[in-house]
Amino acid sequence: xxxxxxxxxxxxxxxxxxxxxxxxxxxxxxxxxxxxxxxxxxxxxxxxxxxxxxxxxxxxxxxxxxxxxxxxxxxxxxxxxxxxxxxxxxxxxxxxxxxxxxxxxxxxxxxxxxxxxxxxxxxxxxxxxxxxxxxxxxxxxxxxxxxxxxxxxxxxxxxxxxxxxxxxxxxxxxxxxxxxxxxxxxxxxxxxxxxxxxxxxxxxxxxxxxxxxxxxxxxxxxxxxxxxxxxxxxxxxxxxxxxxxxxxxxxxxxxxxxxxxxxxxxxxxxxxxxxxxxxxxxxxxxxxxxxxxxxxxxxxxxxxxxxxxxxxxxxxxxxxxxxxxxxxxxxxxxxxxxxxxxxxxxxxxxxxxxxxxxxxxxxxxxxxxxxxxxxxxxxxxxxxxxxxxxxxxxxxxxxxxxxxxxxxxxxxxxx
Amino acid sequence: xxxxxxxxxxxxxxxxxxxxxxxxxxxxxxxxxxxxxxxxxxxxxxxxxxxxxxxxxxxxxxxxxxxxxxxxxxxxxxxxxxxxx
Numbered sequence: 001x002x003x004x005x006x007x008x009x010x011x012x013x014x015x016x017x018x019x020x021x022x023x024x025x026x027x028x029x030x031x032x033x034x035x036x037x038x039x040x041x042x043x044x045x046x047x048x049x050x051x052x053x054x055x056x057x058x059x060x061x062x063x064x065x066x067x068x069x070x071x072x073x074x075x076x077x078x079x080x081x082x083x084x085x086x087x088x089x090x091x092x093x094x095x096x097x098x099x100x101x102x103x104x105x106x107x108x109x110x111x112x113x114x115x116x117x118x119x120x121x122x123x124x125x126x127x128x129x130x131x132x133x134x135x136x137x138x139x140x141x142x143x144x145x146x147x148x149x150x151x152x153x154x155x156x157x158x159x160x161x162x163x164x165x166x167x168x169x170x171x172x173x174x175x176x177x178x179x180x181x182x183x184x185x186x187x188x189x190x191x192x193x194x195x196x197x198x199x200x201x202x203x204x205x206x207x208x209x210x211x212x213x214x215x216x217x218x219x220x221x222x223x224x225x226x227x228x229x230x231x232x233x234x235x236x237x238x239x240x241x242x243x244x245x246x247x248x249x250x251x252x253x254x255x256x257x258x259x260x261x262x263x264x265x266x267x268x269x270x271x272x273x274x275x276x277x278x279x280x281x282x283x284x285x286x287x288x289x290x291x292x293x294x295x296x297x298x299x300x301x302x303x304x305x306x307x308x309x310x311x312x313x314x315x316x317x318x319x320x321x322x323x324x325x326x327x328x329x330x331x332x333x334x335x336x337x338x339x340x341x342x343x344x345x346x347x348x349x350x351x352x353x354x355x356x357x358x359x360x361x362x363x364x365x366x367x368x369x370x371x372x373x374x375x376x377x378x379x380x381x382x383x384x385x386x387x388x389x390x391x392x393x394x395x396x397x398x399x400x401x402x403x404x405x406x407x408x409x410x411x412x413x414x415x
Numbered sequence: 416x417x418x419x420x421x422x423x424x425x426x427x428x429x430x431x432x433x434x435x436x437x438x439x440x441x442x443x444x445x446x447x448x449x450x451x452x453x454x455x456x457x458x459x460x461x462x463x464x465x466x467x468x469x470x471x472x473x474x475x476x477x478x479x480x481x482x483x484x485x486x487x488x489x490x491x492x493x494x495x496x497x498x499x500x
C-alpha cells in the first residue's frame with residue numbers, strides 16, 4: 001500500500017499540477033498567454049510577433065518544463081536547479097543548456113548578446129523604401145520631434161522610482177519600434193525585457209486606435225484638410241532627383257557613415273538597417289542576399305525573438321507593480337511622441353507659408369508603415385481626394401532612424 | 416532631485432542629438448542628390464523598346480488578326496499596334 005502511494009505521489013510531482021497548487025500565480029500567466037494568443041489569432045494584432053511571444057509565455061510557465069528564462073541578478077548570479085549559484089557569464093553555453101534548459105540557451109546566446117534585434121533590423125531595411133523620404137526630405141525632421149515622448153516618460157519614470165536604466169527602457173517604447181525597444185532593454189534593463197516587448201508590440205498593434213485618439217484631441221478639421229499636393233503645387237520644391245537609383249544606393253552608405261561617426265552605439269541598429277536596404281537597392285546583383293535577409297533570416301529571427309521574449313515572462317518576473325508601470329508608462333510615451341510630432345508641425349505652420357498637414361507629424365514615431373496608413377485613412381475621411389500617405393512615409397521612415405539614434409544615446413549614457 | 420537632473424540632461428542631449436543627426440541626414444542627402452544630378456543626371460532608360468518593334472508578329476499572323484478584327488467590328492475596327500507579352 002505504501003509503495004503504491006509513493007508511486008502516486010511521484011506521479012503527482014511529475015505533472016505540473018503540484019506546482020500549480022503550490023503557486024496559483026501560474027494560472028494568471030496561462031490566462032495572459034491565452035489572451036495574447038486570442039489577440040494575435042482572432043484580432044490579428046501583429047500576429048507574426050504576438051503569437052510566438054504568447055506561446056513563449058505559455059511554455060515558460062510550466063516549472064518542470066525548464067522553458068522559462070532564468071534572469072541573472074545584478075551581480076550575474078543564477079540559481080541552478082540543484083540550489084547552487086553560479087555566475088551566468090562564466091558558464092559555457094552547453095552548460096547553460098544542460099542545467100537550465102534549451103530556452104535559456106537560446107535566450108543567452110541570441111537575445112542577451114543583442115544578436116537578434118539588429119538581424120531583424122536588417123530585414124526591416126530590406127523591406128523599406130527610402131524613396132518617399134528622399135522626395136520629401138524636409139518632412140524627415142518631424143521624425144526627430146516625435147522622439148520627445150521617449151525622454152518625457154524617462155523623466156516621469158525616474159521620479160516614480162525606476163532606476164535610470166529601467167526608465168530609459170520604458171521610455172524607448174515611445175519610439176514605437178519593436179527591435180529598438182528590445183535592443184535598448186537588453187543593454188540596459190534585461191529583467192524588464194518581457195513586459196517592455198509586450199507593451200511595445202501591443203501599442204504598435206494599437207496604432208490604429210491610439211493615433212486617431214491623439215489626432216482628434218489636438219487637431220482641427222481645417223488642419224486635417226490641408227492638402228499636401230496642393231501645397232506642393234503652390235510652393236514647388238526646387239529640388240529634382242534626376243537619378244533616383246544612384247541616390248538610393250549611396251544613401252544607406254552615407255547615412256551609416258554619418259551615424260557611425262556621431263553615435264557609434266546606434267550602429268548595430270542603423271548599420272544593419274542600412275545594410276539590408278543597400279542589398280535591396282542594388283537590385284539583381286545582390287538579389288539572393290536580399291531574399292535571404294527579407295525572408296529566411298528575418299522569419300527565423302522573428303520566431304526565436306518572439307519565443308525567447310515570451311519565455312522571459314515567468315510568473316515571478318512578470319506579476320509585479322513594475323509591469324503595471326510599464327504598461328501605463330509605455331502608453332504615455334506613445335501618446336506623447338505622437339502629440340509632440342503634431343505640435344512641431346503646428347509650430348512649423350505658424351512660420352511657414354507652405355502648410356503641412358499635422359498628420360505628417362503624427363507619423364514621426366516609427367511603426368512603419370502602419371502609422372502612415374492610419375493617417376492616410378484619417379485624411380481621406382475628411383477629404384476623399386487628400387492622400388497624405390507618401391508624405392507621412394517620409395516622417396515615418398525618418399522616425400526609425402530617429403528612435404535608433406535616441407536608443408544609441410541612451411545606451412551610451414546609461415549602459 | 417539628482418534623478419531629475421539626470422533625466423533632464425538625457426532629454427537635452429538626446430533630443431539635440433536626434434535633431435542634429437536628422438538635420439545632417441536631410442542636408443547631406445540634399446547635397447548628395449545635387450551631386451548625383453550633376454555627375455550622373457540620366458537614369459538609364461530600360462532597354463525595352465525593341466520588343467515593341469513592328470515585327471512583333473509576322474505578316475501572316477497579322478493578316479489573320481486584321482481579318483478577325485474586321486469580322487468582329489463589322490469593318491470599323493483597325494489594329495493600331497501589336498505587342499508581344
